[in-house]
Amino acid sequence: xxxxxxxxxxxxxxxxxxxxxxxxxxxxxxxxxxxxxxxxxxxxxxxxxxxxxxxxxxxxxxxxxxxxxxxxxxxxxxxxxxxxxxxxxxxxxxxxxxxxxxxxxxxxxxxxxxxxxxxxxxxxxxxxxxxxxxxxxxxxxxxxxxxxxxxxxxxxxxxxxxxxxxxxxxxxxxxxxxxxxxxxxxxxxxxxxxxxxxxxxxxxxxxxxxxxxxxxxxxxxxxxxxxxxxxxxxxxxxxxxxxxxxxxxxxxxxxxxxxxxxxxxxxxxxxxxxxxxxxxxxxxxxxxxxxxxxxxxxxxxxxxxxxxxxxxxxxxxxxxxxxxxxxxxxxxxxxxxxxxxxxxxxxxxxxxxxxxxxxxxxxxxxxxxxxxxxxxxxxxxxxxxxxxxxxxxxxxxxxxxxxxx
Amino acid sequence: xxxxxxxxxxxxxxxxxxxxxxxxxxxxxxxxxxxxxxxxxxxxxxxxxxxxxxxxxxxxxxxxxxxxxxxxxxxxxxxxxxxxxxxxxxxxxxxxxxxxxxxxxxxxxxxxxxxxxxxxxxxxxxxxxxxxxxxxxxxxxxxxxxxxxxxxxxxxxxxxxxxxxxxxxxxxxxxxxxxxxxxxxxxxxxxxxxxxxxxxxxxxxxxxxxxxxxxxxxxxxxxxxxxxxxxxxxxxxxxxxxxxxxxxxxxxxxxxxxxxxxxxxxxxxxxxxxxxxxxxxxxxxxxxxxxxxxxxxxxxxxxxxxxxxxxxxxx
Numbered sequence: 001x002x003x004x005x006x007x008x009x010x011x012x013x014x015x016x017x018x019x020x021x022x023x024x025x026x027x028x029x030x031x032x033x034x035x036x037x038x039x040x041x042x043x044x045x046x047x048x049x050x051x052x053x054x055x056x057x058x059x060x061x062x063x064x065x066x067x068x069x070x071x072x073x074x075x076x077x078x079x080x081x082x083x084x085x086x087x088x089x090x091x092x093x094x095x096x097x098x099x100x101x102x103x104x105x106x107x108x109x110x111x112x113x114x115x116x117x118x119x120x121x122x123x124x125x126x127x128x129x130x131x132x133x134x135x136x137x138x139x140x141x142x143x144x145x146x147x148x149x150x151x152x153x154x155x156x157x158x159x160x161x162x163x164x165x166x167x168x169x170x171x172x173x174x175x176x177x178x179x180x181x182x183x184x185x186x187x188x189x190x191x192x193x194x195x196x197x198x199x200x201x202x203x204x205x206x207x208x209x210x211x212x213x214x215x216x217x218x219x220x221x222x223x224x225x226x227x228x229x230x231x232x233x234x235x236x237x238x239x240x241x242x243x244x245x246x247x248x249x250x251x252x253x254x255x256x257x258x259x260x261x262x263x264x265x266x267x268x269x270x271x272x273x274x275x276x277x278x279x280x281x282x283x284x285x286x287x288x289x290x291x292x293x294x295x296x297x298x299x300x301x302x303x304x305x306x307x308x309x310x311x312x313x314x315x316x317x318x319x320x321x322x323x324x325x326x327x328x329x330x331x332x333x334x335x336x337x338x339x340x341x342x343x344x345x346x347x348x349x350x351x352x353x354x355x356x357x358x359x360x361x362x363x364x365x366x367x368x369x370x371x372x373x374x375x376x377x378x379x380x381x382x383x384x385x386x387x388x389x390x391x392x393x394x395x396x397x398x399x400x401x402x403x404x405x
Numbered sequence: 406x407x408x409x410x411x412x413x414x415x416x417x418x419x420x421x422x423x424x425x426x427x428x429x430x431x432x433x434x435x436x437x438x439x440x441x442x443x444x445x446x447x448x449x450x451x452x453x454x455x456x457x458x459x460x461x462x463x464x465x466x467x468x469x470x471x472x473x474x475x476x477x478x479x480x481x482x483x484x485x486x487x488x489x490x491x492x493x494x495x496x497x498x499x500x501x502x503x504x505x506x507x508x509x510x511x512x513x514x515x516x517x518x519x520x521x522x523x524x525x526x527x528x529x530x531x532x533x534x535x536x537x538x539x540x541x542x543x544x545x546x547x548x549x550x551x552x553x554x555x556x557x558x559x560x561x562x563x564x565x566x567x568x569x570x571x572x573x574x575x576x577x578x579x580x581x582x583x584x585x586x587x588x589x590x591x592x593x594x595x596x597x598x599x600x601x602x603x604x605x606x607x608x609x610x611x612x613x614x615x616x617x618x619x620x621x622x623x624x625x626x627x628x629x630x631x632x633x634x635x636x637x638x639x640x641x642x643x644x645x646x647x648x649x650x651x652x653x654x655x656x657x658x659x660x661x662x663x664x665x666x667x668x669x670x671x672x673x674x675x676x677x678x679x680x681x682x683x684x685x686x687x688x689x690x691x692x693x694x695x696x697x698x699x700x701x702x703x704x705x706x707x708x709x710x711x712x713x714x715x716x717x718x719x720x
Binding site: 005009012013015016017019020022023024026027028029030033034037200201203204206207208210211212220221224225227228230231232233234235236238239242243268271275299300301304325328329330331332335356359360363364368370373374377380381384385388 | 420421427431437438440442446514518535547548549617618641647652673677699
């Protein structure tokens, strides 16, 4: 081998190694960035708390003499009379506030009275104490008012609470910024989309795989269904906004985008996936299954529902899992078909938004919220990866007709 | 006895007919959705050109020629309202082309590496990474783009003493799109390279070519039709991508822009900007942009498929 040829070969090999490592670097980079940025915000509280901020005025009218034991951390300040620990923290706008970091199980803070309607309210971790007015006594035993303020810090607040024995009023603000509403919307979206999409898709696949004659018309039908998968998702969003939002405004009395309009849009978008996977599963069923069923006297309908459909189940399951992954990750179509308003009370015909659009909303504003967005991204990534692994496992396990893939 | 069994057969066939016609109906319904989609977009998209809108006490309608060849896009501005997608079309094509320039060599060499060069364990690792990348939802790329690529591009620009609006430039868009189409092209190319017949490779080796020469001159040439199919898919994804690049772009009011560090906009980001409009020309014009997008995707597909056929014929 000549020297020139040898050098050329080495260069080509080095380039190949370098270029192939880029993909790995990018994947690792994305995961590291998302996990480092999101890990601090990702907590159970994020998943279960509301997005919108609520404020309450509470009171406690019994005398409190309790001594509740708790080993406070270094940054916590504990009021042993009330059994509550406070920490210095910041709210969403970055202002210094005092948050509740611990509530003793038998603390009076679990049975405060809501001043507006008299119902019981229990304070949970993470809620912000704005202001309070407590009854206390000075050195001479005279009754005085003690007024802890959020801006004076957690240390002062804990000591002031320790002096008071009755709460006249306590103003608290829930933390907000949680994703519970969007999480529930995403689950609803999956449910309704599958409800709309699976019957249509499976029936179409049965028609194409079992009933359709092998002619030009069937070919054109297949081509048209394939073309749906070539349409960009943002176009589906426009179509959803134009057809389904007005439709459900009339039918389901929604106003503007709703889970129903989003699910219908997603259903059309996912039809090709469902049809393709189901039809492939139907085609993989050995023809003697069908022949045997017909020869035993079963009608064509019976054969379809009792032989073809059960044997195509792995394909349908794969399609379902792939669809769920797409629904969770889809943003462009749902921005139009559902809308971007983040809600806490979720109804199928009310306005709300899914996790992916939630991220888009958080990142698109004036002050992009990187931490929460990355935390939601972690949730989405975990679910999507899990679904992908499941699809792979299913593909290997259910391949009972030994079809090589 | 005979009449009884005849009746049963008759009943069965009748119910079969009903069931099969239901399936036929649903099959045609599913296929008709593409017609509904295109039809509605077309219908809604041409309305801005045929109806008059009133804004700030004056009436106007969108001129089709100005729309198609215009080089500025202004919504809701007090002085003038102009809608011209001409420069947006060019910007979209430039961004797509540049991301292809980056992604295609990366993808082809990665695919070659996975199938032909890498030891088995390493090949599994890299293949898994590519599949992972393909399964990441686009919004996550947007978060990554805003958090990592925008600052990175900003730093690169500062080396050349250039100011960028927080890294929201054409280059960041190109980078994000490259990352997004790279797995698509790689996965299809991997399949194509795997399908190259072993006797072609053996023939090349027997004629005295080295392994590397065989990989580059024989394997890649034999797989080029399949690789091109991957590129077509990648172009489709790049043209239709919306949310991820809408987070890393800035809305250029006019163009076209040929500067890597300049601000640019694509058809999809134009549709996403100002989504809060629900009526009027700013809402309707989005459907016109959608028509342009559909036509461009269709045309690029036709052209690329034609090229693919020509390439396939030569080998």
